[in-house]
Amino acid sequence: MAKYLLLKHYRGAPAPINDVPMDQWTQDEISAHVKYMNDFADRLRSTGEFVDGQALAQEGTWVRYDGEGRPPVTDGPFAETKDLIAGWMIIDTDSYERALELAAELSAAPGKGGKPIHEWLEIRPFYGHAPTITE
Amino acid sequence: MDEALLRSLTPAVLGILVRRGADFAAAEDAVQDALVEAVRVWPEDPPRDPLGWLVTVAWRRFLDATRAETARRRREDVVDAEPEQGLAPDTDDTLQLYFLCAHPSLTPSSAVALTLRAVGGLTTRQIAQAYLVPEATMAQRISRAKKTVGDVRFDQPGDVATVLRVLYLVFNEGYSGDVDLAAEAIRLTRQLAAVIDHPEVAGLLALMLLHHARRASRTTASGRLVPLAEQDRGRWDTTLIAEGVEVLQAALAQDRLGEFQAQAAIAALHADAPVAAETDWVQIVEWYDELLALTNSPVVRLNRAVAVGEADGPRAGLKALAELDDTLPRYAAVAAYLHERDGERRTAAKLYAEAAGKASNLAEREHLTRQAARLNN
Numbered sequence: 483m484a485k486y487l488l489l490k491h492y493r494g495a496p497a498p499i500n501d502v503p504m505d506q507w508t509q510d511e512i513s514a515h516v517k518y519m520n521d522f523a524d525r526l527r528s529t530g531e532f533v534d535g536q537a538l539a540q541e542g543t544w545v546r547y548d549g550e551g552r553p554p555v556t557d558g559p560f561a562e563t564k565d566l567i568a569g570w571m572i573i574d575t576d577s578y579e580r581a582l583e584l585a586a587e588l589s590a591a592p593g594k595g596g597k598p599i600h601e602w603l604e605i606r607p608f609y610g611h612a613p614t615i616t617e
Numbered sequence: 618m619d620e621a622l623l624r625s626l627t628p629a630v631l632g633i634l635v636r637r638g639a640d641f642a643a644a645e646d647a648v649q650d651a652l653v654e655a656v657r658v659w660p661e662d663p664p665r666d667p668l669g670w671l672v673t674v675a676w677r678r679f680l681d682a683t684r685a686e687t688a689r690r691r692r693e694d695v696v697d698a699e700p701e702q703g704l705a706p707d708t709d710d711t712l713q714l715y716f717l718c719a720h721p722s723l724t725p726s727s728a729v730a731l732t733l734r735a736v737g738g739l740t741t742r743q744i745a746q747a748y749l750v751p752e753a754t755m756a757q758r759i760s761r762a763k764k765t766v767g768d769v770r771f772d773q774p775g776d777v778a779t780v781l782r783v784l785y786l787v788f789n790e791g792y793s794g795d796v797d798l799a800a801e802a803i804r805l806t807r808q809l810a811a812v813i814d815h816p817e818v819a820g821l822l823a824l825m826l827l828h829h830a831r832r833a834s835r836t837t838a839s840g841r842l843v844p845l846a847e848q849d850r851g852r853w854d855t856t857l858i859a860e861g862v863e864v865l866q867a868a869l870a871q872d873r874l875g876e877f878q879a880q881a882a883i884a885a886l887h888a889d890a891p892v893a894a895e896t897d898w899v900q901i902v903e904w905y906d907e908l909l910a911l912t913n914s915p916v917v918r919l920n921r922a923v924a925v926g927e928a929d930g931p932r933a934g935l936k937a938l939a940e941l942d943d944t945l946p947r948y949a950a951v952a953a954y955l956h957e958r959d960g961e962r963r964t965a966a967k968l969y970a971e972a973a974g975k976a977s978n979l980a981e982r983e984h985l986t987r988q989a990a991r992l993n994n
Contacts, residue, residue, distance in 0.1 A: 574750050
């Protein structure tokens with residue numbers, strides 16, 4: 483029983499096999515893709531493995547503290563930022579193998595020509611609890 | 618109102634409903650409803666016979682749900698029939714429930730969830746909060762688990778080992794959210810020990826009690842981990858330790874050693890030392906040898922290397938460590954500790970930093986980072 487974050491990137495992931503951007507898909511191809519993603523989340527809900535899923539806007543801003551009484555300093559967005567997160571799904575599975583299996587399923591979402599994108603997803607384990615019994 | 622007392626009646630009520638002919642899934646829902654109702658009503662109007670009250674309300678809920686859901690003939694028969702069995706709870710029911718909820722066809726997370734609800738009487742929301750998942754997700758997990766065991770016969774003997782694994786998992790999850798899972802695991806294991814005479818059940822109960830006794834000293838107020846050797850032993854709960862030792866001794870006297878008894882024996886030897894320096898490490902190594910013979914687990918070998926390092930010196934510990942796979946979780950942390958004891962501070966600092974990077978939880982990561990920082994400064 484452990485939680486994993488599945489990260490989807492706008493930029494920064496290795497190139498997928500079916501590497502055609504969505505703005506070149508047909509309406510039906512886009513619909514099929516969206517449906518696949520929704521069905522996937524629903525299936526995870528029904529198996530009791532879904533925790534959260536969110537998508538992020540493409541543009542973000544850098545922000546930092548600038549000293550007492552001063553407004554926060556902002557900068558960017560930077561077009562050259564290498565790693566750009568598009569969204570995530572958090573799953574709670576019985577094993578790492580199961581988490582990989584689910585990530586692979588998500589990566590098979592259809593793209594151009596209705597064929598799987600084979601998109602690279604990043605999988606990151608959550609920190610769990612410190613176990614009571616260690617010695 | 619004592620909620621734990623209320624919840625301790627859960628298996629008895631559920632068992633009575635099932636013996637009256639209710640199917641497990643529907644009966645379990647009805648019992649949940651009755652528990653929720655009890656929490657609402659009892660503070661103002663406590664019943665004289667809590668068990669009887671719960672059975673009556675749960676049975677009524679079951680009938681309502683059955684009638685509302687379907688007019689199927691079989692269920693109507695159940696409804697029309699006068700209950701044959703009375704109110705006497707049957708200890709076998711409780712035991713069968715543990716077996717059913719930890720059935721081998723269930724995944725560990727499903728077995729844990731179902732046990733906490735059907736045996737422990739926790740609500741789905743409480744279980745969801747404890748495991749930090751949405752309530753709907755936990756509801757699905759429980760509902761699927763109930764479906765999975767739907768065809769399992771209630772009167773079949775089960776496997777004690779799977780039940781103990783489930784309870785161990787719950788205990789080790791510790792404390793998060795509103796539900797104290799360690800305390801709940803102890804309550805459920807006590808309840809199990811009351812209905813079955815089995816040395817490993819007693820062994821697990823002893824193990825839990827002995828670890829729980831140290832809980833107050835295991836972390837600082839701000840949540841930092843305190844290693845065993847540095848814990849304030851004055852804060853250990855001597856009542857729990859005494860009980861744990863007593864339960865363990867009775868189990869060991871049966872002469873059927875198992876891994877939980879061996880683990881509890883190690884915990885008892887730690888509990889027995891008034892100061893860390895007086896720990897009987899030689900005997901602890903002997904118990905690790907027993908544990909190794911029972912489990913052949915690499916994690917046990919790793920812990921044994923620590924004990925060997927204490928009993929025979931850090932060089933001996935490092936030698937024992939050298940025989941192990943360095944990809945084991947906590948290998949680097951153990952290596953760091955033994956190297957520091959051996960006077961190699963720089964190696965130890967590097968290994969602590971490496972171990973911090975591999976930690977599986979934040980508290981351990983912080984602890985290991987602090988160890989590295991201590992040696993680097």
